[in-house]
Amino acid sequence: MSAIIVEHLTKTYRSYRREAGLRGAIAGLIRRETTVTRAVEDLSFTIEPGEIVGFLGPNGAGKTTTLKLLCGLLFPTSGRATVLGHTPSRREPDYLRRIALVMGQKSMLWWDIPAMETLLLHRDMYRLPDQEFRRTVAELSGMLEVGHLLGVPVRKLSLGERMKLELLAALVHRPAVLFLDEPTIGLDVISQQRVRDFLRDLNRASGTTILLTSHYMDDIQALCRRVLLIDHGRLQFDGSLAALAEAAAPHKILSAVFAEPPPAEALREATRDAVRRPTDDPRQVRLAVPRAEAADVAARLLQLGRVVDLSIEEVPVEEIIRVVFHAARQEEAQP
Amino acid sequence: MILRTLWRHVACNVAMTLEYRGAFLIYMLNTIAGPLVALGVWLAASEHGAALPFGRDQLVTYYVLLSLVVMLTGTWAAMFVAESIRTGSLSPLLLRPVPPILDYLGNNIGEKVIKLMLLLPLVLVVGLLFRDDLRLPGDPVLWLLFALSLPGAAALAFLLDFVIGSLAFWIEDVNGLVRVKNVAGAFLAGQYVPLALFPSWLDGFLTAQPFRYTISFPLEILTGQLAPEAAAQGFAVQLAYCAALWGCYRLLWRAGLRQYAAAGA
Numbered sequence: 166m167s168a169i170i171v172e173h174l175t176k177t178y179r180s181y182r183r184e185a186g187l188r189g190a191i192a193g194l195i196r197r198e199t200t201v202t203r204a205v206e207d208l209s210f211t212i213e214p215g216e217i218v219g220f221l222g223p224n225g226a227g228k229t230t231t232l233k234l235l236c237g238l239l240f241p242t243s244g245r246a247t248v249l250g251h252t253p254s255r256r257e258p259d260y261l262r263r264i265a266l267v268m269g270q271k272s273m274l275w276w277d278i279p280a281m282e283t284l285l286l287h288r289d290m291y292r293l294p295d296q297e298f299r300r301t302v303a304e305l306s307g308m309l310e311v312g313h314l315l316g317v318p319v320r321k322l323s324l325g326e327r328m329k330l331e332l333l334a335a336l337v338h339r340p341a342v343l344f345l346d347e348p349t350i351g352l353d354v355i356s357q358q359r360v361r362d363f364l365r366d367l368n369r370a371s372g373t374t375i376l377l378t379s380h381y382m383d384d385i386q387a388l389c390r391r392v393l394l395i396d397h398g399r400l401q402f403d404g405s406l407a408a409l410a411e412a413a414a415p416h417k418i419l420s421a422v423f424a425e426p427p428p429a430e431a432l433r434e435a436t437r438d439a440v441r442r443p444t445d446d447p448r449q450v451r452l453a454v455p456r457a458e459a460a461d462v463a464a465r466l467l468q469l470g471r472v473v474d475l476s477i478e479e480v481p482v483e484e485i486i487r488v489v490f491h492a493a494r495q496e497e498a499q500p
Numbered sequence: 501m502i503l504r505t506l507w508r509h510v511a512c513n514v515a516m517t518l519e520y521r522g523a524f525l526i527y528m529l530n531t532i533a534g535p536l537v538a539l540g541v542w543l544a545a546s547e548h549g550a551a552l553p554f555g556r557d558q559l560v561t562y563y564v565l566l567s568l569v570v571m572l573t574g575t576w577a578a579m580f581v582a583e584s585i586r587t588g589s590l591s592p593l594l595l596r597p598v599p600p601i602l603d604y605l606g607n608n609i610g611e612k613v614i615k616l617m618l619l620l621p622l623v624l625v626v627g628l629l630f631r632d633d634l635r636l637p638g639d640p641v642l643w644l645l646f647a648l649s650l651p652g653a654a655a656l657a658f659l660l661d662f663v664i665g666s667l668a669f670w671i672e673d674v675n676g677l678v679r680v681k682n683v684a685g686a687f688l689a690g691q692y693v694p695l696a697l698f699p700s701w702l703d704g705f706l707t708a709q710p711f712r713y714t715i716s717f718p719l720e721i722l723t724g725q726l727a728p729e730a731a732a733q734g735f736a737v738q739l740a741y742c743a744a745l746w747g748c749y750r751l752l753w754r755a756g757l758r759q760y761a762a763a764g765a
Contacts, residue, residue: 178761233591236595237594237595238591238594238595238760239760239761240757240758240759256594256757258597258598259597261595261596261597262597264595265595266595268591268592271588271589271591271592272592273592273595275512275516277515277516277519277520278512278515278516278519282511282512282515283512285508285511286505286508286509286512289501289504289505289507289508290505290508290596290597290598291597292501318519
């Protein structure tokens with residue numbers, strides 16, 4: 166059975182608008198303009214147990230709203246979500262005991278006291294036998310390298326240390342499904358890497374299903390075999406990163422550095438199927454080449470002179486995603 | 501399980517309150533100062549010939565114990581719960597398999613443990629200063645009834661506050677409402693003036709309204725103002741208010757969570 170089943174899920178928010186300034190404030194007392202925002206619209210997908218899925222989209226795309234719907238924090242306007250066989254919005258304790266949500270921008274740790282106090286609170290809330298609890302804390306704090314921080318008041322910790330302890334607190338009850346909303350936001354490169362490694366190890370060792378949103382493509386590339394692209398609350402793509410690259414970027418990036426700048430006419434002839442990209446160095450050539458032509462173009466370049474460096478790379482994921490969202494917006498603009 | 505979790509919440513809050521013990525000592529000085537000022541005013545009025553239905557010893561006993569009852573039945577949950585609904589900081593609490601009210605209740609009890617330790621010595625000092633007029637009852641039954649009335653009084657005050665704070669699911673700013681409730685509530689609970697000193701034509705209203713059962717009722721028991729039937733009736737009313745407010749809380753939260761959608765919730 167799938168871990169997460171989402172069928173035609175829709176969530177609309179109602180908000181009030183008014184003009185800025187005193188006049189707007191007074192006018193707002195008499196008449197308020199109601200705006201209905203569709204944060205999530207007709208969203209459908211399924212996630213199997215043990216998958217790590219990346220949830221991508223620009224700010225305001227509906228990613229966090231979807232996570233909140235799946236955690237039972239929000240009631241759907243229509244449609245249905247089923248997680249581990251439960252309807253999240255019912256917020257049954259048996260359901261809440263099997264999931265966790267980590268929000269990079271919201272803390273569940275008690276600020277003024279050591280994290281161990283929060284962990285003990287979780288032990289009692291989640292009814293964890295003490296021995297099992299101690300074993301889990303030892304194991305997870307070892308993986309995250311935070312054992313020495315458990316007795317320090319949380320407010321005295323760095324952001325990276327706090328985030329690791331947030332993860333520890335969220336996982337101490339060993340949830341079957343873990344929702345992560347920007348888990349590496351604000352962390353330095355080393356801490357980001359540590360959190361990524363931890364999540365990958367956790368998924369391998371415990372089979373935890375993970376649904377993750379992040380603006381850091383490194384997170385997505387390192388962890389997710391599958392991505393869901395969402396924009397304006399609608400699903401734009403569901404598949405592997407490789408399939409996304411093929412679908413959205415039918416070319417690769419070919420880069421060659423010559424010992425001497427190659428003859429201009431010969432270079433134009435050799436790269437006629439490709440699109441030149443600007444470079445600062447006259448000895449360097451960067452090209453966007455159709456996938457099927459990449460090898461031929463590279464061979465032609467090698468005949469133009471001595472090549473000291475040559476690489477053929479996929480288009481960066483950021484660029485692919487920009488292309489997908491740009492195309493989706495243009496489609497919306499021209500119905 | 502719920503009790504164990506509540507106990508752990510209390511323990512966390514005791515630890516947290518200890519981090520701010522200096523600030524809490526100042527709160528307690530403030531808690532004891534109010535009743536002392538009021539006592540001074542009434543004693544002066546009585547010395548200048550004002551005819552009061554309260555004797556000097558009753559006034560002293562009432563006001564010396566007042567700060568203790570005010571502290572033990574005090575509540576600030578409305579502010580916290582409204583803020584967490586408005587800013588979305590309620591969300592982490594909603595993800596746990598226990599009702600969020602436990603968090604606020606644990607905070608209330610945990611702080612009071614520390615406040616009691618800070619306030620008791622202050623009350624003892626004031627008691628010694630007024631020892632000639634302090635008339636503490638010798639009857640253990642009165643003390644027992646007083647002790648029994650305190651949890652009910654604290655629960656009533658807490659639930660009323662929590663219910664008002666929960667209106668933040670619908671109203672963006674409940675602070676005004678909370679302030680009105682705090683001022684009117686303190687007045688009607690006997691925090692400024694003992695209810696016995698109110699005009700007698702208000703008796704029916706004063707007996708029926710809920711605030712009496714948060715502060716005045718325990719002190720009326722201890723100062724021997726209540727006949728056994730009146731005390732029994734008081735306990736029944738206190739319990740009935742608690743049950744009604746519990747029902748309100750459950751209804752408000754069931755409906756409120758359906759539309760909980762704070763920005764960044």
